[in-house]
Amino acid sequence: MQLQLARTTNALIPADEQSREALKGIALGKTVQAKITQPRNCKFHRKYMALLNLAYDHFEPKPVEYKGRMITPGKNFDEFRKWVAICAGHYEFVAFPGEEFRVRAKSIAFSKLSEDEFQKLYSRSIDALLKNLLSSYRNYQEVEDTVNQIVREFG
Structure with a gap:
């Protein structure tokens, strides 16, 4: 119960x-x-998802060479969300046999992340997106203002 x-x-x-x-x-x-447990703020979770959707709309996969031929990988929101989390430092290392390992995004499930940790992830995600994708935005506050506007309009 x-x-x-x-x-x-x-x-x-x-x-x-x-x-x-x-x-x-x-x-x-x-x-x-x-x-x-103290439940996380659902409105803030929606704000984070609005940030991810804003960034995802700016993302266009580029053609890459794979096994001697050029391909254009498809977009996948869940993989994009994980990429943002990793860029924001929200990851863990997973070991494989031998000395191999992979970097995996940690969960953002309500039960896995406190409100304080989630707010830090949100802030670091904006920083990572400004550095890697959202070059059309001048600064953190401009991204924050855009996300707040999206939440007001659609939230």
Whole structure:
């Protein structure tokens, strides 16, 4: 069972009707075990996705040579999102047999990243995108303003 709780000066209390009903099933005086997490801000997550979509719209794959022939790779949003995370320093190293390893983007799932860590990822993502892709933007604030406008219009 997952509950939404709000902290008051004296206790944690149900924050919504579903949580209130769920707690009625626990007898008074019973001890329960809970894992407490603070959910991330959904609006900020949408803002991050707006940033990624803005950048993805600016991305056009370039032809490359592969095994002696020229190809133009297709665009893939999920792989692009992972590339941005890696460029922003949100990655881990994964070992393979021998001495091989790969760099993999870490998860941005709500349960894997605190709000503070997610805000840092957002900021570092803008920096990485300015350096690698969004050259038509003059600075961080211009990207931030554009993302905020997108969120206001479509969020």
